[in-house]
Amino acid sequence: MTTPSAPCVTVNGDQVPLTGVATHTTTLDWLRGRGLTGAKEGCAEGECGACSVMVARPGTISPTEWTSVNACLVPIAALDGQEIVTSEGLGSSSDLHPVQQELAVRGGSQCGYCTPGFVCSLAAEYYRPSREPAAETDGTAACDHEHGPNGVDLHALSGNLCRCTGYRPIRDAAYALGAPEADDAFAARQQQPPPEVRPTRIAVDGAEFVRPRSLTDALDLLVERPEAQIVAGSTDWGVEVNIRGRRAPLVVAVDRLPELRELSFRTGHVEIGAALTLTEIERKLNGRVPLLAELFPQFASRLIRNGATIGGNIGTASPIGDAPPALLALDADVVLASPRGERVVPLADYFTGYRETVLAADELIRSVRLPLPLAPLVGFHKIAKRRFDDISSVAVGYALEIVDGTVVRARIGLGGVAATPLRAVATEDALVGRPWTEETVRRAAAVLATEGTPMDDHRASASYRSAMLGQSLLRLFHTHRPAEMEEVPV
Numbered sequence: 001m002t003t004p005s006a007p008c009v010t011v012n013g014d015q016v017p018l019t020g021v022a023t024h025t026t027t028l029d030w031l032r033g034r035g036l037t038g039a040k041e042g043c044a045e046g047e048c049g050a051c052s053v054m055v056a057r058p059g060t061i062s063p064t065e066w067t068s069v070n071a072c073l074v075p076i077a078a079l080d081g082q083e084i085v086t087s088e089g090l091g092s093s094s095d096l097h098p099v100q101q102e103l104a105v106r107g108g109s110q111c112g113y114c115t116p117g118f119v120c121s122l123a124a125e126y127y128r129p130s131r132e133p134a135a136e137t138d139g140t141a142a143c144d145h146e147h148g149p150n151g152v153d154l155h156a157l158s159g160n161l162c163r164c165t166g167y168r169p170i171r172d173a174a175y176a177l178g179a180p181e182a183d184d185a186f187a188a189r190q191q192q193p194p195p196e197v198r199p200t201r202i203a204v205d206g207a208e209f210v211r212p213r214s215l216t217d218a219l220d221l222l223v224e225r226p227e228a229q230i231v232a233g234s235t236d237w238g239v240e241v242n243i244r245g246r247r248a249p250l251v252v253a254v255d256r257l258p259e260l261r262e263l264s265f266r267t268g269h270v271e272i273g274a275a276l277t278l279t280e281i282e283r284k285l286n287g288r289v290p291l292l293a294e295l296f297p298q299f300a301s302r303l304i305r306n307g308a309t310i311g312g313n314i315g316t317a318s319p320i321g322d323a324p325p326a327l328l329a330l331d332a333d334v335v336l337a338s339p340r341g342e343r344v345v346p347l348a349d350y351f352t353g354y355r356e357t358v359l360a361a362d363e364l365i366r367s368v369r370l371p372l373p374l375a376p377l378v379g380f381h382k383i384a385k386r387r388f389d390d391i392s393s394v395a396v397g398y399a400l401e402i403v404d405g406t407v408v409r410a411r412i413g414l415g416g417v418a419a420t421p422l423r424a425v426a427t428e429d430a431l432v433g434r435p436w437t438e439e440t441v442r443r444a445a446a447v448l449a450t451e452g453t454p455m456d457d458h459r460a461s462a463s464y465r466s467a468m469l470g471q472s473l474l475r476l477f478h479t480h481r482p483a484e485m486e487e488v489p490v
Helices: 027-033 098-105 115-126 167-175 185-189 215-224 237-243 278-285 290-298 310-315 323-329 425-431 438-448 462-479
Strands: 008-011 014-017 052-058 064-070 083-085 200-204 207-211 229-231 250-253 263-266 269-273 333-338 341-346 351-353 364-371 377-383 394-403 406-415
Touching (some): 052 115, 064 115, 098 115, 098 167, 115 167, 215 333, 290 323, 290 377, 290 394, 310 323, 323 377, 323 394, 425 438
Parallel strands (some): 207 250
Antiparallel strands (some): 052 064, 052 083, 263 269, 269 364, 333 341, 377 394, 394 406
């Protein structure tokens, strides 16, 4: 099928033009305006998942993967030429999709407000190419409390909230799902190429949305229009649009630029493209950077990680972003591209103030570099009011190297305790050159409790944040005690 030049989106198999649609219009509002009212607005900031829909995206295993996203955050203009499936497109009252069927028969819906969002998030997990039944031991599937015997990962639903049904019947429905049937059209679609990403320019009422063809085009546009708002997953900008009513005269989407979507292990470092989503990075790395493997499950929710990019999390320069503390501990560099060429800046020097960075108006974050070899002892601790899908009060990333019982190198990144993410340099100095013992760690923990300039706010008090810093280092030590210190059973 030939893709039309005019902006359009394929919704539940039908091509729909975007003619006259305001550039700030969210996918959720656009869908509901067309009568597809299954997806709901519950929070308008990506926390509840009532707005979840599926989008066809390039896969890491199959050519295409159905990916669940928060429709309340993504501008519909960003999906020009793409494919969306809503709960209405999955099935009907006379022909339920397997996910809808299981939720119905197992009592997974009560008031029904959140149900379409659960359906789309669970359907994306149902079609995940890497989902496999758990291995069996003595006839019993070996699985934990977050993974079902059918391979369903409950993290797929970590961004979906239900206020009345209770999660047990929803979990039961998730664990009852088998494999897609051989004639399942959505499964078959994943074996075909993903939708082509094409350049887009939409102008309505004096506002523009532009998706450049290449990085060069994007940088040229920034020279011409330095006031442009750069978006990738829109998980931050979408909140500004919805909650604060922000409007930009020009939005430039960089999430699909091929130059920003590469991940490779090179001599001396790992290169991670700035426009890769956190889910893509997690699956491409597959545990090869252990500190990031600890970070990913604690970063918001799967719905957010499906859209949020590593470059965006750095670019917003939020002092409570989850990725910077881990990246600071990994001694990361950021590669900045401009029409003048590229420059490499240590992440520790990138943040200059609250929501301020060294990034020039005509620069973009092209990639993040992690030096090799990686530190062998790592940890990521996030202190928040909820285990998942919450903003951190304090976040700490650790990367230590211990040789013959002595700390020879230490990097500690902090978030939530200052106007910017920062390195805990004084604590690093208190550890390096000293034995990895409880005495050393307690002294260093006292130093860590004094790092930064924590403040009182609705998430935590300054004294609580300081206390949690010290406790975090003690927790790391007791998780990684030297073997000779472990108690030997009698």
